[in-house]
Amino acid sequence: MAREFERRQPQPPLTLPTLGKVLGNFVEQDEDSKAQEILPTPEKLTTKQRLKEKLKRKFFHRKQIIVEKIVEGLGIFGAPDIRVGGKENLEKALELTKGKNLAFVMNHTSNFDTPALERSLKKIGFGEIVPKLIYLQGIKLDKNPVAKIFLGGFNRIRVWPPNLPAENETEKIERKKMTRESLESAKRALGEGYFLGIYCEGGRSYNGKLKEVEPAAIHYLTMQPDTIVIPVAIRETDKVLPRGSFIIFPAAPVNVNFGEPIIISFLLQEYQNLPNDEKHKKIGDFIMGKIAKQLPEEYRGVYV
Template identity: 25%
Template sequence: MLMKFLLLLLARWRVTGKENIPARGPLIVVANHLSIVDPPLLSASIPRRIVFMAKEEAFRNPVFGPLARGWRAFPVRRGVIDRGALRHAAQVLTGEQVLGMFPEAMRSATAQMQQGYTGTALIALRSGAQILPVGITGTEEVDGISVVFRHPNITVNIGEPFTPPSIDGRLTKDHLALVTDFIMERIAELLPESYRGYYEDRKGC
């Protein structure tokens, strides 16, 4: 409720595609990542409780750590296969809850999409959960107290849910890379061309 109030007070906040949100069942929400406010923004925009996966370093930060916990996040170690985080994600989806992920694993310094990591693809393929792609614009303008004067236009564009293409046999790095690109392209389709970055010229965009 507080986030909704702040968004309405400090920004021009618009959500499109709410009709695409499944009312029940396990779901993975994936979005591009521009700002620290993206997790609470998604929680305010999607009327289902979202449990977020966030980089481990955020929980050690004296400012961002409490915020991450307040955003119902759990830690994941980047650059390695974090089996504990994978188990936690599986538990969230087994309980038919909503898992929130930013496949880029970090905020974009340029507001353009970066290449996605394969963890989202691995979790999606193992769980069979639907994926809900979301394109976020405008939160890169949220920078401290200056937001009070900027009143940025913030848009949350929610696409249609989908399941990634199935993979026969053993999962390989190449399989995961292909599915990751498939997921990221669905996000890119929801963004203006100037935000697509790495995925601007990819097939499907």
């Protein structure tokens, strides 16, 4: 199925120019992002600038190698085992979407959730999806230099978290602008054959249980009515990379399960008479409920 999908939907390699074209200028633009701003062409540089850019590229390449090793789970004490279920649901979703407008919605307990998702895709033969995944990432992570480097190995769209208040008028303007541009970028990415990765709880759960959905995150799923959502349940990552730790521990096998595809247009029709905020809350609760069903009862939290 993975090979059939690759033939059916040929996509260009995820080069910096390709991703920049899809996401415009709103992708993360620093040295710590795979989607950083394209460097000036060599013929336009002075000798000094050329040397500086050469060093920047060398640093970026070396840092990416380190990040990729972390992504592969090469922790100091060994690599955690990844157990994957629901491959048939992923195959069904790819068949329905023909490679476009597909989003992965996951629960969130650890900064290892993203690497776990990508390792699970590779393990079941869908590695071609990985370079096309683009994650929504809250700007709060920029304040943590270690997390910024670690998560800089993934394609990302920076978003203003719904639970982060704007403290002054300038921040209110910036929040509004960032929200508008991130929505536009996500919509464009979906339409161009990239896949969104979204954590809809507004941040990590520190007790391992599901938190209530943040309705604002659902906006990114309803922009394209034909979006298909794969609800992904991830478990035990909080033991592999605990809160506050920078070391990966193979403490327990990580479980990643892909649930049955959810067709957003059906939910929009179901809740069409509700105000937007209430509509998004209902859709979010439905998706989180599907994630909850894939988890043991003690992890279901508010969706028990």
